[in-house]
Amino acid sequence: MKEHAKKALKHDTKVLGKTVPTMLIIGLFLVGGGSAAILSTFGTVSGTADVSQAVIVNGNPAGNGDITSSFSTDVAAGMTHVEEASLNNTANTSIPVSFSTTIEDSPSVEDNSLTKSDDAVTTNYVVVDELVSVDNAQGIETDGDSDIPGDMSSELVYDSEENEVAIHAEGQTLYNNTSSSVDSASYAGAWFDVADTTYTGENDLQIDYRVGDQHRSDEERSGTKPDWVTYEVEDDGVTYYLATFTADIDSGESFNMNSSNVFSIGYANGTTVSDIDSVQSELAESPSAEVERVLVATGSGADDKTQVDMYYHGVSLADNQLFQKSSSAEVSPGVDTLGIIHDFKVGAYPGSYTLDTDVNPGSSS
């Protein structure tokens, strides 16, 4: 029997027309049997990850090339249009993004001497951590008139000549009643809140102002004073920067923001200071004193309303940079503001242009 078995093992077996040693076949069976006895895993942890989009554009998590928001604008060639969008980084770490703009549609140009298509518009981008917010110091009550809204609007503006982005805030915010005594007048004013990360003190704050409804046409008076002095006031963890200035408007009327008559800071402890020296003394003595109001008036006498334009120049600060076309940025956690700056060349052929700006994950190569 043993001899018979030995013979059988030495014998070759035919498999698919090929001669294969019987020992080899048995060996393969043994290997297979051995491996089946070894655990391939100690266990499986199964789960579902509900992944949200890392960066949400304008609150719309459309993604994948879908249009998240749209705009329409009328612009003269040679001007810029700045479109703002919010970038909400929902992660807890910075996310690299890149931008690119394509001209999807443009007017047909028959004359080759005219600027057309890709040459007609260039696009830059800026990502700003936080815009300067501007608001009224307090609600404004007028005598007989409806109250003046206590807010201002702010936007990014772009100066193509200086290649500079500025924050422009405007609004009819200031009110000075018709009291003959400026000391008893109810001043209201604008304050502007600049994030510490944004403001370095090296940038210009420019305020253009027009006083009174009656001056807004041909008799409009305006003034610009670039060399502003700023003062810091802390209030509830927020730093407010108070602009003070002296300027002569076209009519020759002087507005001295550095006097005791045109602004005041009211503290919660009842102290009111209304001149710069006192403000500085108060800050030195009680740097953390709670501020109730910051009032700045730019009008006087019979002027009842003041239109104010504020320009905060030099946004290219810290992490805020101006990005050239198709460049990338790091979006910090939270909500940042993206400024898409479409700069239309002066020779751009008139007509309708459709511009699509993609916000893409990752850095551009």
Added chain:
Amino acid sequence: MEYVKILAVLAAFALMGAGSATLLESFGVISGTASVERPVEISEINYNSHIDGEESGEYVVLEVNRDSFDLSEWNLTTSDSSEDRINASRSVERQYVALVDNTSTVSNTSSELESAGVEVVETGNLGLTNADGTEGSGENVTLRYMPSGNVMIHEVDYSLSSCEGTDAYIVSSESCREPLLEIDGGGN
């Protein structure tokens, strides 16, 4: 065997597709439409055949669509001459500016234009063509912006035949219409 190879290639593509489909290509698209108009355009061409009395003077009205307009940055030429017809350096405040031929002997045109809200700039001989074909042979006016390399912004061809005998003003090539501005001294 060939069939197996084809299947393997297709399977590989399917696997690649499944992988890329899980990655966003874009966080979103901000799309917009910008309706672009010329910064400054030729609004009216008023040459001698269309005004009451040639001595009233001829003029070209420009419509300004931008915040600031400095004449020194622009030039206006006619087809028969490359000479700059503006020959003035100043900022324009209003939406409409008329370049008035300062060679006219009796000019109530300027005051009429000003009363219509048009800013008047007297300039050199515009050299626009008369009905009889004299006073320059140009039938073409070109507006250029010089700081950007003498870029052509607007060109208007005007033809005697298209408006002859009418009071219309030339506003574009082969097109006549009533004047944009109601100016008594004009052909209206």
